[in-house]
Every structure is written in structure tokens, then in C-alpha cells.
Amino acid sequence: MTVFLLVLLLFIAWLPVDFWLGRRRQLKRVRQRAFPRRKSDFRLYTYGKMLYRDLFADIEQAKDHIHILFFIVKNDAVSQRFLQLLMKKAQEGVEVRLLLDRVGSHLLSRKSIRELRRAGVHFAFCHNPRFPYFFYSINQRNHRKITVIDGKIGYVGGFNIGEEYLGNDPKLGNWRDYHLRLTGEGVQDLQTQFLHDWRDDTKENLLRESRYFPPLLPGAVEHYFVPTDGAYLQQTFLDLIEMAQHDIYIGTPYFIPGKRLMDALIQAAQRGVRIAVLVPKKSDHPLVREAKFPYMRQLLREGCDVYEFLNGFFHAKIFIVDGHICDIGTANFDLRSLYINHEMNCIMQDSSFFAAIKKEVDEDLEASRKLTLEDVERLSFGERLKEKIGTIIAFFL
Template sequence: MKVFFVILIIVIILLAIILLDIFIGRAAYRKRAYEPVFTKKKSDIELIHCGADLVERMMQDIRDAVSSVHVMFFIMKNDEVSHNMFTLLKTKAQAGVSVYLLLDWSGSQKIKKPALETMKNAGVHVHFLNRPRFPYFFFHIQKRNHRKIAVIDGKVGYVGGFNIGEEYLGKKAKFGNWEDYHLRMTGEGVRDLQTLFTADLKRNTGSAELGPDVWPELPQGNIPHKIYATDGYALEKTYLANIARAKKRITICTPYYIPTKPLQQALVKARKNGVDVTLIVPMKSDHPLVREAAFTYYSELLDAGCLIYRFYQGFYHVKALIIDDHFSMIGTANFDQRSLFLNEEVNVEIDDVAFTKEVYATIEEDIKKSDLLTTENFKKRTFRQRPAEWLGKALSYFL
């Protein structure tokens, strides 16, 4: 019995040390957090919601590159899809194109060393972001660069939710079809993506000696938008401001619904004020406890009259906030506390009726592949699920 209590005390002390490290580290990091909000621009923007289409378009743009290819992903893997991209980047570097590949240290651990060495030997500049370090080791090991950005010749930009791997193209039976949203941009907004890529490169390597050809003169496009990056501090405030201005409807698409109390209250308040609130989430789960944690928030939403759809035809990884008939926010940030308080993210705010109509049309197709969660069905969930829900909510900050 004494041994049990000794072990318990040791575990409690270790947990306390880890939590103190994380929260003190986050407070210290705030002084150098990178959260630029770029001015409003106009670009031509295309919505892509099929992983195979995205990879095909992106790889063709990379093949056509003449001066620079800058690619940043949270996850790449040791699979055929990733290796096809590695081979293309290597080929472009050997042809004299400036090629940079930035990868999150935690998210891209599955890439084998020979693949990395082959690219580096061919001239690809490969860098891992957010390597764990002291002080505040446990805080830094939780930091993720969750951005997915590609900029080709400084003229074509990509940003959105897809990573590079077999599952994102629907090639893994466990998940099936992978639904996500990505943007392809041409026009003056691409410069902001290039600026963000360059800043992440410099912050992690200390240097970003890129040639002048990555900053070409860019034409103005047709769709007004604003790009902004978050680093664990400003995202909640941005979500709250956009939710507060809704007059008719709010649609949230997210793989992980783990909001803060202010965000949950803002949605309930909006619904009580007559705003239609719709939430689309996956039926499946790709991480432990995230689905269970989300259930602890559903009861209040359902009681307020919000609609919750659960996508069943594959996995739903979309990150979008749609307000009324004109405003769309699409990017890399989930509607969860990891994106709010730990991850480095990037979103695009698009204020355009025609584009938002296209997004709604895509969402309507997603809803056709979803089940509506009713209060009756919600109450039928098994009691065996309840402990997992409580545990998930207790750990929600880290999920």
C-alpha cells in the first residue's frame, strides 16, 4: 500500500511539473508569438475539396515552376504519395529551381532518413520546425506548426487543411473518402503567403536568404480577402468577433469540436437571438478522445436549437467558419483548444457573396453524406462512453 501511495505522489508531482512547464512556457512565449494580420487584398481563389485534385494541381504547378518552390506541411509520410512529392521536389532542385520544404517536427516523424538525405543531396532545403528545446521543454514539445502552405514562383499559392499522405487522397480503408477544403490562389494575396513562409523559415533557422524572384509584381484579383496567422493567442478573439456579427446563420465545419466556454456561449447566444447555427463534424475519429470530448458540448447546443450533422461517408477534416451569405473563413485551424492556444495556424477570411455561395453548395453536399444528431439519439449513447467523454474534456487542452 505504501508503494502505491509513493508512486501516486510521484505521478502527481510529475504532472504538476509538466503542467507548470507548459503554462509558464506559454506565458513566456507570448512576447515573441508571430500573429500577423495582413491588409485586405484581392486575389483569384479556387476552392478544392478533393485530395487527389489538390495534389494533381499542386504537382503540376510545381512542374511548371521556373524559379522557386516553397512548400510547408504539418504532415508528410513515408508512403507513395509523399515520395512522389519528394521526387518532384528533388527533380526541380536538380534543375536549378530554389526548393524549400518545411515540415513540422512532430507531424512528419514518419519520413525516413534516406528520403530526407536524398532530397538534401539534390539541393532541396529541408527544415523541421518546432524541434523540442529548453527552457520549457514540455511546452515546446506541444507546439505544432499546423500550417499547410505552398508558394510557386511567388505567383501561385496554396493554403488549407490537406496534408500530404495516402489517407488524404482517400486511399486508406480506415478513413475512406477524406473531405477537406484547400484554396488555390493567384494574385496579390500570394505575397502574404510568401511572407508567412519566409517568416517561419527565418524564425526556425535564423536565416531566409531568398532571391528577389520570390517577390514578383502581382496583379489584383477579383475576390477580396485577408490572410492572418495565429500562434496560440489571437484566434479565439477572431472567432468571437466573427460569430458576434452574424445576422442570419453560422456554419462551422471542423473535425474536432472542443471550444472554449466563451465560444460555446457565443454560439448558444447567437441561436437564442434567432441566428441559425449549424455544426458539421465527422462520425469517425482519427485521434483518441476527440470525438468523446466533443459530446460534452453537444447537449447545450441541441437544447438551444443548433443543428449538428455527423459526416459518415469517410472522414471530415474541413476547417471553415461561414457567416451569413458573404463571409467565409477557410484555413488550417480547427475549432478546438489546440488550434486556439498551442498551434501555429493560418486562415483566409473571404468577403465575397459568390465565393460563399460556392462554399455553401459544397457544404450542402457534405450534409447529404451526414446524419443529423437529434436530442433523442444523443441521449441513447451508452453509459460506457461517459467516462471517455469526461476524460476527453479533462484533457481537451492537449487533444
């Protein structure tokens, strides 16, 4: 028993060392990648049924290649339908590459993987846990969700593949998310990012293959993509906060911003910027709801508006500044997205497309309840205990 306790204590003591050394190595390797300003045409999806309908239809129409990266593909009915479609296209002669995060997609069966490969799908897991910094590598996930079809159509946003994203999880209910479909110049940047991730995990370098980069015409919406690899995202958010003159709107499923971003938001509120934050009432992970309470209190004490989404689970990631700059992507407003995960965000400039975004935001707020300071101060003993634990381990939630 003594030996077991000693081994357990050594293991617990090693975890922060493993994480610190792993992150240190990552920061030495990471390089900031900047994409230029582009012009594309966008369509916004907020429900899985409509997204899957169009995504699957675009895949069905593919003629040359399909490149897909997801954080999560489940092993359920809609996931099997998705995989069957990819196998069908590969058997038709379309080049198909599917890259999935190893931990996020751990439910995908070995049988499904064998069937994909037999059908001719180029399949790989990315971010496989590995030594010497095993604990860090388990936590460092590829959270990007990118689809590129024939180099001409792109998708990026918050949805993964699974029944719960159709609202079929009885615990979470309706699933509200934001996902973008684009055509135009920006698709080449999604392609570039996918091929970077593919090369990093398979060692196959396709970045110079011209057939993946067909000529593209500009669209109506000016934008640029921001890929982050466990670094640089905080500065992107800080820049957006600091440029705000009138109002900031943040919608996120996990609001754990850390001290620097929180200080920037408070300073913005104190200089007269109206701040509204929308978070879900329901939670899909333990402790994340309670871990945000300290930040909620600070915002409410500064006169900011905080809303809880009541109509199911809110998973969208959106950041709007002064009504004319909008960030939609894969990154949450939390420490994991800021410092660990690999993310992909799209920052758009003022355009007619913003009317469609505002309509959805207004619907989200109508389906929400405005919180008071009493709501986040008058907590049960269990909620306070969860808040303490969540605050301690917030980096890993």
C-alpha cells in the same frame, strides 16, 4: 519501487507547470501579425486526388522557387512521389525549400531527408521540441500548410501529404477536406508568412529578397489572411460570431470551442441566429469525438442544428457568416488551434466564388445525418467514460 513511484509523481506534477511556464513565455514573445485586404482568384479542392494533381503540376512548372510548409508529410508512396518531384526540381536549378513540423512529420525517414539535401533541397524541421519547457514545446505545433510557387501561385488549407488524404486509409475511408489554390495579390502574404516561419527555425532571413515578391495583379475575390501563433484566433472567431445577423455555419473535424466561444454561439442563437455545425462521425484521434458531446448538447438544447458526416472522414475547416463572409484555412474549432498551434486562415468577402463553396457545403450536408439531443445523451458506459476523460484533457486533443 518507491523511488520509481516518487519520480513518476514528480514528473506528472511537473507537466502542468512546464506547460504553464512555456505558454507564458510564448505569449510574451508572440506579436499579432495583420495582413491587408487583397484581391485574388481562388479554386477550391475537396478531394486529395484533384488537389495533388494540380499541386504537383504547378510544382512541375516552377521556374524560380518552390516554398512549401506542411504539418504532415508521411513516408508512404504519395509522399515519396511528392519528395521525388521536389528533388527533381532542385536538380533542375529551381530553388526549393521544404519546412515540416517536427512532430507532425516524424514518420519521414532520415534516408529521405538525406536524399532531399543531397539533391539540393533546402530542408528544415520547424518547432523542434526543446528544453526548458519540453512538454509545452511538444504540444506547440506549426499546423500551417502553405505552398508558394514562383511567388505567383499559392495553396493553403486542410490537406497534408499522405495516402490517407487520398481516401486510402481503410479505417477512415473517403477523406473530405477544403484546400485553396490562389493567384493574385494574396500570394505575397502566404510568401511572407512562409519566410517568417523559415527564418524562425533556420535563422535565414529572406524577407527582403525582392525576387520572392514579383508584381501581382488583383483577382476577383476580396480577402485577407489571419496568421495566428497560439494566440488571437479566438478573437477572430468571436468577431465573426458577433457580427452574424442571420446564420452561422461551422464545419470542423474537432469541435471543442471552450467556454467563451460556446457562450458567444449560445448568445447568437438566443438572438435569433440560425446555427449549423457539421462534424465527422468517424474520428482520427482518440477521445475527440466524445470530448465534443458536452458542446453538442448545449447547441441542441438551444435549437441549433448539429450534423454528423457519414461519407468517410470530414477534415475541412470552414466558417460561414450570413452567406457572405467565409473563413477557410488550417485552424480547427478546438482548444489546440485556439491556444497552442500556429495556424493560417483566409477570410473571404462575398463574391461569385461563394457559389462553389455553397455547392460543396450542400454536398457535405447531404452526406450527413442530423443529430438529436437523444443521440448525445443516450450514451454507453464506455462513451460516457471517454467523454469524462476527453473533457479533462481537451486542451491537448
